[in-house]
Amino acid sequence: MMKRKKLFRYYLRYVQFIGWTALLFACSDDSPEQKPDGTMETVRITIQTRANGENILELEENEYKIQTLRMYVFSDDEKLLGYHYVDNTTGDQQTVTFTMKLPTGTHTFYTIANENAAGGLKINNTGDTAYNLPGSTDATEVDLETLTVTPDDLESLTFSTLPAATYLSGGETNSKDETGKKYTSPLLPMVSKYTQQVTPNGSVSISLTRSVAKMKFYFTTTGVGDCYMGRGLYLYNEPKYGYLFPCNTYSELIGRKEAESAPSDWDTDPDYQDSHLHQLNGRVILNSGWPDEPESYGDTEHTEQMEGLDINLIEADINDPTNPQYEHLPQKSFYLFANPNISTGQLREDVVVSATKPVGDGYYLKILVHQHGADQTGVELHKGERFYLPLPAVKANDCLSIYSVVTLDGHITLTPHWMIQEWQEGGGSIEFN
Known part of the structure; x- marks a missing residue:
């Protein structure tokens, strides 16, 4: 009699296991695993300044180039979550692609391209010395805990030097006369403030805005x-x-x-x-x-x-x-x-x-x-x-x-x-x- 009861208990547990397993598969679908906010993920980021098939005048090509780029990523409570710097002086200079390790969640991406084209930066045009954007410009890993920068700092940045075209050819070089003279456009400061949800295997595409008219x-x-x-x-x-x-x-x-x-x-x-x-x-x-x-x-x-x-x-x-x-x-x-x-x-x-x-x-x-x-x-x-x-x-x-x-x-x-x-x-x- 005891042996029959013991066998019955094993049978019952087996049936329960099969039932829970079936229930688990019945409730499952093919969607990716949901992870809580804060889980670190690799995010692919792309910045492009030229649409496919778009024609650009040769003398205006520099208006589309990205030679340097910084990105600061902040959480919704303005904590710095990521920093990246790109030297993009080779290649077509119209596309920048890189990856960052970021926690999942909703974040704001601050992007600055061609910072030197703006000359010296200041906070609300105050102070006698230029404001230096924080963060390394080489492959050195950055300690985010010691990097002092806030969204307010970035949105308060001002510049007082306007980019100017450079003489290329034609006309009389020593004359005020502009007849026949050709110029090439300068690099321009460009920025973006963009908020997006970071998800597993996600990507972020950034559109830049020029800081000048x-x-x-x-x-x-x-x-x-x-x-x-x-x-x-x-x-x-x-x-x-x-x-x-x-x-x-x-x-x-x-x-x-x-x-x-x-x-x-x-x-x-x-x-x-x-x-x-x-x-x-x-x-x-x-x-x-x-x-x-x-x-x-x-x-x-x-x-x-x-x-x-x-x-x-x-x-x-x-x-x-x-x-x-x-x-x-x-x-x-x-x-x-x-x-x-x-x-x-x-x-x-x-x-x-x-x-x-x-x-x-x-x-x-x-x-x-x-x-x-x-x-x-x-x-x-x-x-x-x-x-x-x-x-x-x-x-x-x-x-x-x-x-x-x-x-x-x-x-x-x-x-x-x-x-x-x-x-x-x-x-x-x-x-x-």
């Missing part, structure tokens, strides 16, 4: 005939610094306000440049030499001065099918700090030029146009015209294209319009749209 100029003429038309351009109300991580609100100090008159010590003070005398503190986009032209005109005495203004030729004719409709000159882009301010006339339906200086802290241009006879060496003795063009509010990663039609019909008139397009997140491209 850029501006291009296009000119055409009509009614000019064989006359030579030159011009100059000067930019005002330029902020003194910008934020590396673009933000929605700005309190930048506005610099490059147009001066009422040139400072008396402009020629001895190293902080002053020629623009303080001639363009009254404007940032030189196209230097026409104006206003050196004389107040009065004679047949011979002012010829040399007038010929000195014969630069920056407009050859395009909007009504001549044998010529290009618009001419890109200078053949380079200009990079801007964000300026959310607006000045008089900055509504899109009110894009007009005026002889009156705009009021406000928004960007505006002074455009100078000259007529100089039948060719580049001729002197028409026609005093140049001055126009002011208010610009729209500018955000980081905007592309501002400015088109102007110069008309000669007894006197010079200028009809401008501008087009501003914003960077849209998504995809793999980081172009200025």
